[in-house]
Each structure stands twice: as structure tokens, then as C-alpha cells.
Amino acid sequence: MERSASSTDGGSVAPIISVRNLTVGYGDEIILREVSFDVHQGEVLAVLGRSGCGKSTLFKAMIGLVEPKQGEVMIDGERVRSLADGGSEGLLRNIGVLFQSGALFSSMTVAENVAFPLQQYTTLAERNIEQVVALKLSHVGLTGCAKYLPSELSGGMQKRAALARAMALDPKLLFFDEPSAGLDPVTSAELDMTILKITATLGTTIVMVTHELASIFGIANRVIMLDAKEKGIIAQGKPEELKTSSDDLRVKEFFNRTAAGEKSESLPE
Amino acid sequence: MRWDTAHENLPKAQFSEEHDGKIDSTYSISIEKGAFDDLHISLSGKISMDTAELVREELVKIIEAEPLRNVVLDLARVEYFDSSGTAILVEMFQVCARLNNKLKLDNVPARIQGLLDFVDFKEFDSAGILQPRSQPSLLIQLGEGALNVYTTGRDILAFIGGAVEALIKDLSHPGKLRWDGLSKLVEKSGTDAVPIVTILSFLMGAILAFQAAIQLRKFGANIFVADLVGLSIVLEMGPLLTGLIVSGRSGAAFAAHIGTMQLNEEVDALRVMGIDPMRYLVSPRIIAVAFSVPCLTLIGDLAGIIGGCVVAVLSLDITPTGYFNQLHKVLELSDVLKGLTKSIVFGIEIAMIGCLRGFQVRGGAESVGSATTSAVVTCIFILTVTDAIFSILFYYSPPVFKS
Numbered sequence: 001m002e003r004s005a006s007s008t009d010g011g012s013v014a015p016i017i018s019v020r021n022l023t024v025g026y027g028d029e030i031i032l033r034e035v036s037f038d039v040h041q042g043e044v045l046a047v048l049g050r051s052g053c054g055k056s057t058l059f060k061a062m063i064g065l066v067e068p069k070q071g072e073v074m075i076d077g078e079r080v081r082s083l084a085d086g087g088s089e090g091l092l093r094n095i096g097v098l099f100q101s102g103a104l105f106s107s108m109t110v111a112e113n114v115a116f117p118l119q120q121y122t123t124l125a126e127r128n129i130e131q132v133v134a135l136k137l138s139h140v141g142l143t144g145c146a147k148y149l150p151s152e153l154s155g156g157m158q159k160r161a162a163l164a165r166a167m168a169l170d171p172k173l174l175f176f177d178e179p180s181a182g183l184d185p186v187t188s189a190e191l192d193m194t195i196l197k198i199t200a201t202l203g204t205t206i207v208m209v210t211h212e213l214a215s216i217f218g219i220a221n222r223v224i225m226l227d228a229k230e231k232g233i234i235a236q237g238k239p240e241e242l243k244t245s246s247d248d249l250r251v252k253e254f255f256n257r258t259a260a261g262e263k264s265e266s267l268p269e
Numbered sequence: 270m271r272w273d274t275a276h277e278n279l280p281k282a283q284f285s286e287e288h289d290g291k292i293d294s295t296y297s298i299s300i301e302k303g304a305f306d307d308l309h310i311s312l313s314g315k316i317s318m319d320t321a322e323l324v325r326e327e328l329v330k331i332i333e334a335e336p337l338r339n340v341v342l343d344l345a346r347v348e349y350f351d352s353s354g355t356a357i358l359v360e361m362f363q364v365c366a367r368l369n370n371k372l373k374l375d376n377v378p379a380r381i382q383g384l385l386d387f388v389d390f391k392e393f394d395s396a397g398i399l400q401p402r403s404q405p406s407l408l409i410q411l412g413e414g415a416l417n418v419y420t421t422g423r424d425i426l427a428f429i430g431g432a433v434e435a436l437i438k439d440l441s442h443p444g445k446l447r448w449d450g451l452s453k454l455v456e457k458s459g460t461d462a463v464p465i466v467t468i469l470s471f472l473m474g475a476i477l478a479f480q481a482a483i484q485l486r487k488f489g490a491n492i493f494v495a496d497l498v499g500l501s502i503v504l505e506m507g508p509l510l511t512g513l514i515v516s517g518r519s520g521a522a523f524a525a526h527i528g529t530m531q532l533n534e535e536v537d538a539l540r541v542m543g544i545d546p547m548r549y550l551v552s553p554r555i556i557a558v559a560f561s562v563p564c565l566t567l568i569g570d571l572a573g574i575i576g577g578c579v580v581a582v583l584s585l586d587i588t589p590t591g592y593f594n595q596l597h598k599v600l601e602l603s604d605v606l607k608g609l610t611k612s613i614v615f616g617i618e619i620a621m622i623g624c625l626r627g628f629q630v631r632g633g634a635e636s637v638g639s640a641t642t643s644a645v646v647t648c649i650f651i652l653t654v655t656d657a658i659f660s661i662l663f664y665y666s667p668p669v670f671k672s
Contacts, residue, residue, distance in 0.1 A: 063541045082540060092543030103534040107526075117542055 014077070016041045016173065016205050017062070021071035024054075024061045031057045033231040034071065037224055041172075044199055044206045046216045046239070049226035050254070055209045058226065059177055062207065063097055075173065093121055096166030100177040102158040104150040110137070110161045111146035117168045136164040140194055156187040160194070167198065174198070176208035180215055192218050213257060225251060296320050298327055308338040313346030321353035328357065329364055336368045345376035355384050428625045435547040436555060451553045458519040459561030463568060465518075466511055470569035473506055474498050474576030482585050491585040495595035498577030503600060507570040508608045509656055512615035515562055516648035520623035523554055524644035527627025528637040536628070546628075555620040562616030563609045570608065611659050615652050622647050 015038035022035045031054040039045050047055050060066040062073050064082040073080040076094065081087035104113050114133045118124060124132070137143050140160040150158055159179065166174060179195070180188040192215050198204050199219075210216060216223060216239050223242065225235040227250060235242050235251045243255035253260055296314030303309055310331060316324055332340055342361065344350075358374070365372040377385065404410065481497045527550060530536050539546050574596065581587040626644040630636045 065537055065540060087543075089543040092541060095541065097538065097541045099534045099538060101534055103538040105535055105538075106529070106533065120542070120544060 013041060015039055016076060017207070018074040019062070019071070020074070022058075022061060022068050022073060023070035024057050024066055024068045026057075030069070030231060032061075032226070035226075035232050036071075037233060037236065039205060039207060041205055042199065042203045043221040044195070044208070044219050046220035046223040047207065047209045047226065048211050048216065048223055048254070050211075050228065050250075053226040053228045054231065055226060056177065059175065059207075059209045063095060063175055064092070089121075093117075093169060094172045096169070096171040096174045098159070098162050098166045098174070098176045098179060100181055102150070102162035104158060104162055104165070106150050109147050109149055110142065110153070110164075113150070113161060114165045114168050116165065121169060132168070133164075136167055137161075139167070139197075140164045141190065155182050156184070156191075159183065159191065163191075163194065170202060172205060174204050174206045176206065176210070178210055179208060180210065180212045185214075188212065188215065189218075195219055211254075213255065225254065296324060298324070298331070300331060302335070302338070303341075306338045307341055308332070308335050309341050309343060311343040311346065313348070315349035316347060316354040316357070317349055317351055318353045321357055324354075325357045325360060328361060332361065332364055332370075333368070336370070339371040339373070340365055341373045341375055343375040344378065344381060347378065347381065350378075350381045350384065352384070354381075358385070424629075425625065428628070429621060431547050432551050432555065432621055432624070435545065435552045439548060439552050451557055454553055454557035455561055457522070458515065458558050459564060462515060462518055462561070462565055466514055466565045466569045467572045469514060470502070470507060470510060470572040471576035473510055474502055474573030474578075475580045476576075477501055477506070477573075478577035478580035479584070482580065486585070491581075491587055492591065492595050494577065494581050494585055494587070495592045496599045498581075499574055499596045499600050500604065502573035502577070503570050503604050503608050505608075505656070507573055508566050508612040508615060509652065511562060511566045511569045511612060512619065512652045513649060515558065515565065515616070516619050516645055516652065519554075519558055519561075520619045520644045520648045521641045523620065523623030524626040524630075524641045525637055527624055528630035528640045531628065531630045532633070532637065551620070551624045554624055555617055558620040559613055559616040562619070563612045566608060566612040567605075570605070607659075607663055611656065614655060614659075618651050618655060619648050622651060 017039035019038070020036050023030060023033050025031045035058065047058060049055055057066060061068050062075075062080065064073075064080045064087055067082065075091060078088065078091050080091065104110070105116065108116070111130075111133050114136050115129050118129045118132060122129075133146070134143070137146060140163050142157060142160050142164065145153065145157060145161070150161065153161065163179075176195075179191055183191065195206060195208075196219050199206060208215075208220070220239055222237065223235075223239050224233050225242070226232065227234045235246055235248060239255070242251055246252055246255075250260075252258075296312070296316055299311045299313075301309040301311070308331075310328065312324075340361070342358075347354075362372055374385075405413075478494050478498050481494045482491070485491050485494055485497075527536070530550075536546050536550075539549060578589055578592045581592050582589055623644045626640040626647070630640045
């Protein structure tokens with residue numbers, strides 16, 4: 001699967017997301033300590049790591065669901081804050097989020113779910129909203145499922161419907177939490193292709209938390225790898241580079257899918 | 270600690286114990302006491318979940334009978350061995366360790382070695398894992414309980430403040446309303462409740478009249494049944510009964526609905542879309558129920574009065590005209606207004622409590638169940654307390670209320 005070329009002139013253009021010295025945790029427990037990194041416009045960044053490394057916590061902090069203990073996340077120059085703490089609707093409107101379980105509103109049909117952000121944020125007439133909804137559903141391959149309730153869809157279809165909803169307002173940024181979790185390989189590949197199409201045609205920046213190696217090599221421009229013990233980033237860069245030329249054993253094990261501590265011939269020396 | 274697989278073939282004296290009955294689960298244990306301080310135990314046959322307990326008991330007995338000997342367990346003739354067998358070996362290890370003896374496994378067949386490789390005997394601590402988690406000391410529990418009361422009280426106040434703030438924002442900017450289907454909420458909490466409110470209020474009126482009749486007949490004061498039923502229903506029973514019915518219907522429904530949304534990350538999804546869950550979910554529910562409950566109360570009042578009338582006519586020789594004339598004499602508009610004021614307040618409380626409990630759901634399905642129960646119980650409690658407060662207020666209130 002080919003990755004789309006991205007604009008890598010991060011030097012001249014300000015990064016669209018800027019994480020600075022982010023420290024997050026729950027209660028007294030610190031999950032991540034002083035994490036800093038940038039995300040550039042138009043790129044697909046994968047956040048990965050072993051289970052328990054803080055991927056979900058970082059994800060929630062970036063979308064404003066968890067308040068950092070220290071540090072900040074800036075999107076488009078504006079600090080990300082939850083609504084309760086004074087976050088702006090304008091900022092949140094530019095973000096689309098695909099939750100791991102889809103998080104579709106279970107009392108609404110697929111079409112109503114996708115129409116929801118449009119009804120809340122735009123003054124479009126109903127028939128225009130219907131047209132946009134039909135367009136989004138066709139992007140994700142769910143034409144004909146408009147009147148189904150989420151409980152009547154398979155897991156893969158729910159994910160795609162949730163993706164359509166996340167894209168409803170054509171946001172600049174999309175956040176995916178384990179998009180391929182629970183999907184069969186074919187559906188997973190189809191979802192990857194949909195994601196590629198979105199970046200290619202709309203120039204959307206995508207941050208995805210995942211540990212599906214196939215997706216990572218298929219569509220990510222850059223990855224950052226977190227580690228539970230380090231409570232931070234242990235590797236950054238292009239997926240191929242990290243697989244072949246990293247010196248860190250943890251990184252090599254991850255990308256070559258070997259058990260921790262086990263010798264494998266496929267591990268490059 | 271890894272098991273050695275030495276190949277020693279010592280002569281063994283056999284006195285095997287045959288286990289009678291099923292062919293499938295035959296095993297045998299034979300013992301030989303070696304010349305030095307060794308105890309050789311030879312295990313053969315099938316060690317499966319059916320026989321494991323018996324094997325275990327025997328082995329423990331054998332080993333403990335010879336506390337000064339190291340044990341060598343020969344597995345060469347074991348035909349079948351599963352996890353229950355592994356558990357037995359773990360216990361043997363622990364028994365020997367307790368007696369300060371060594372335990373060695375001999376002639377372990379390859380397929381069994383695979384099972385054993387999974388077990389790191391040094392770290393294998395399975396004792397007590399099925400017991401419930403140990404509770405902290407009483408003092409700690411008391412402290413946690415006090416902290417709990419404080420945080421719950423604080424959360425409730427914060428919730429009320431948030432709900433009121435959201436409501437004010439919405440009512441002052443009706444153009445920017447972001448409400449979950451208001452008409453559907455009114456239908457579910459109001460219209461759908463009419464049958465049950467009518468029937469129960471009718472019955473309540475009838476019961477009141479029936480009980481009153483027994484006493485009033487003694488004094489020939491039959492006609493006053495109209496006063497008693499009319500005033501009781503309109504001032505107290507109507508609003509309270511309706512409030513309780515709506516608590517069970519809508520209070521529970523809100524808690525369950527919002528609680529499940531919490532579990533499915535739907536509330537998080539609203540937040541990241543920039544929608545305030547308080548304004549989207551709670552405000553319309555408060556408005557819907559604050560509107561439905563007084564309407565239902567009026568219907569209930571009427572049904573209750575009619576119920577009283579039916580009993581009065583049937584068992585107290587009162588005519589319907591007489592009943593309603595008497596009622597008209599004694600019932601005043603202020604009474605009805607008092608009842609309706611109470612019911613509006615009840616409605617607001619029911620909606621807030623139901624939604625609050627929904628937002629407090631954490632964890633899984635059981636949490637939704639307790640939130641729903643808690644919503645109804647809290648509603649019943651708060652409604653009754655409010656009723657008492659209103660009684661006092663109305664009694665001491667300025668004559669405006671008593672016209």
C-alpha cells in the first residue's frame with residue numbers, strides 16, 4: 001500500500017499541533033512526564049507503544065478530555081482545554097474524533113449521527129444536510145445504511161459510521177483511537193485506504209493511536225513510540241527507519257513483532 | 270527453578286492402588302523408599318480433573334509421612350496429564366519446601382514438559398486468589414466514608430450549579446438551543462404516564478374515601494368525605510403520588526440512559542464535539558419533566574377526586590352533586606396552586622437526580638444498575654423531604670397563599 005506524500009517542510013510552517021512538556025496522570029499516578037512533540041499539517045502521525053504505555057491518556061489529553069497536570073497542547077496556536085474549563089467551541093469544531101468503540105449515539109440512526117455536528121454547528125437547511133450526510137456515508141462505503149441504528153450494524157460498519165460523523169464538518173484534524181481494533185484484515189485495509197484518501201484529497205492532518213503494524217507501515221508518515229517505564233517518547237521517526245536502524249531493543253521488538261526478551265532471527269543486528 | 274529431567278531407572282517395588290470404577294480415570298501411585306534419604310514416587314496412568322484431587326491427597330499424605338526424605342517423582346508412565354496435574358506438582362513443591370526437602374521430577378515426557386515450562390514455580394503464588402479483596406482497616410474505611418460524603422455533597426452542589434447555569438444560558442439565548450428532542454422527552458415523561466397516574470390516583474382517592482367512610486359514618490358526618498378526599502389529594506397525595514410515579518418512570522430512565530451513554534463514550538463524544546453535556550442532555554430533561562409533572566398532577570387530582578366520589582356514592586349514600594357541591598365549598602384555588610407549585614419543584618428534582626446519577630456511572634453494567642436504583646431511592650427521599658418543607662412553608666407563609 002502506498003503512502004501519500006506529505007508536506008515535510010515542518011521548518012517553515014508552524015506545526016498544527018504542538019505538545020509542550022505535557023505531564024498527565026490520574027490522581028497521584030503520573031502516566032506521562034514532560035512529553036513534547038509536534039505534528040505537522042497534512043501528515044499522518046501514529047502514536048504507538050505497548051499496552052499501558054499511556055497512548056490513550058495522551059490521546060485524551062490532546063482532545064481535551066483529560067486536564068494535564070503540567071504543560072500544554074496547542075492546536076493551531078490555541079491551547080486545548082475541555083469545554084468545562086473554558087475551551088472554545090471553535091477549536092473543538094475543527095477536530096474530528098473517532099473513538100475506539102465508535103461512540104455513536106445509540107438512540108439515533110446512522111444518518112442522524114452523521115448529521116448531528118452539522119445540525120449543531122451550521123445553519124444548513126435540512127435537505128442540504130441530507131446531501132452532506134449522503135456524501136460522507138458514501139466516502140466510507142455505507143451508502144444504504146443511513147436509516148440503521150448503531151445496534152443493527154457490525155463492528156466494522158459502526159467504526160465507519162463513526163468516521164463519517166468525525167468527518168462531517170470537514171475538520172482540519174482527525175484523531176483516531178485504535179481504528180482497526182476488532183476489525184478483520186480486509187475491513188482494516190479498507191479503513192486504511194479510506195484514511196489515505198482523506199489525507200490525499202482534503203489535506204487533513206491525522207493523529208492515530210494504534211499498534212497495528214500493517215496500518216502503521218501502510219499509512220503513517222511518522223510515528224512516535226511511548227513507553228510505560230520511561231513515561232514518555234522513546235523513539236520518533238519514519239516507521240521503516242525505526243524498524244531497521246533503531247538501536248533500542250524495545251523499538252526493534254515492537255516493529256518486528258517479537259516477544260520481549262526472546263531471540264529472533266528476524267531481528268536485525 | 271527448572272525441573273531436571275534425569276534418567277534414572279531404579280528398581281521399583283510395586284504396590285499399586287487401583288482406583289475402582291471408570292476406565293478413563295485410572296491412575297496408580299507406587300512408592301519405594303530408597304537406601305539413603307530418598308523417597309521415590311512413581312506416578313502412572315491418567316491424571317485428569319476427575320482424579321486430581323484424589324491423587325493430590327494421596328501424594329500429600331505420602332510425602333508428609335516421610336518428612337525427612339527428599340522426594341523424586343517419576344512421571345515416565347503417566348499417560349495423560351493436564352493443568353490439574355500441574356497444580357498438583359505446584360502443591361508438591363510447596364509441601365516439600367515447607368518440610369525443607371527437595372523435590373525432583375524424573376522422566377518427564379516431552380508433552381508434559383511443555384505444560385511445566387509455563388509455570389515459574391518460584392513466582393507461583395496462587396493461595397487466596399479466589400478470596401475477595403482484603404478490606405482496609407475500619408479507621409481507613411471511616412475516613413474514606415467521610416471523604417465520600419464530602420465529595421458526593423460537593424458533586425451534587427456542583428451539578429445543581431452547572432444545571433442551573435446551563436438552563437439560564439439556554440433560556441436567555443433560545444436561538445442557540447442545543448437540546449435533545451424536547452417533544453419526545455415530554456411525550457415519554459408525560460403523555461406515556463397518563464394512564465398509570467390516572468389509575469393510581471383514582472384508586473388512591475377511592476381508598477381514602479373508603480377508609481374515611483368507616484370513621485365518618487360513626488358521626489353521621491358522611492358528607493365531609495368530600496372535604497377529606499378533595500383536600501388530601503389536591504394538597505398532598507396528588508403531587509406526591511404523581512412525583513413518585515414519575516421518579517420511578519423518568520428518574521430511572523434518565524439515570525439508565527445517561528449512564529449507558531457514559532459507558533459507551535457517547536458523553537465523551539459530545540464533549541469533544543464541543544457540546545456541553547449539561548446543556549444538551551440535562552436542560553431539556555429538566556424542562557420536560559418540570560412541564561409534565563404539574564400536568565400529570567392535575568389529571569391525577571381529578572382522577573382522585575372522582576375515585577373518592579365513586580366510593581362516596583356507593584357506600585356513603587352521597588349523591589355526586591352533593592359531593593361536588595361540598596368540594597366546591599371547601600376547595601380553593603390557592604390549594605390547587607400549592608399542589609402545583611410542589612409538583613413543579615418535584616419535577617425539577619426528579620430530572621436533576623436522575624441525570625446526576627447517570628453521570629456518576631463508572632465501570633460496567635452493574636454500575637448502571639446501581640445508578641438506576643439510587644436515582645429512584647434518592648428521588649423518593651428528596652421528594653418526601655421537600656414535601657415536608659413545603660408543608661411548613663405553606664403553614665407559615667403570608668396570607669397571599671391563603672386566600
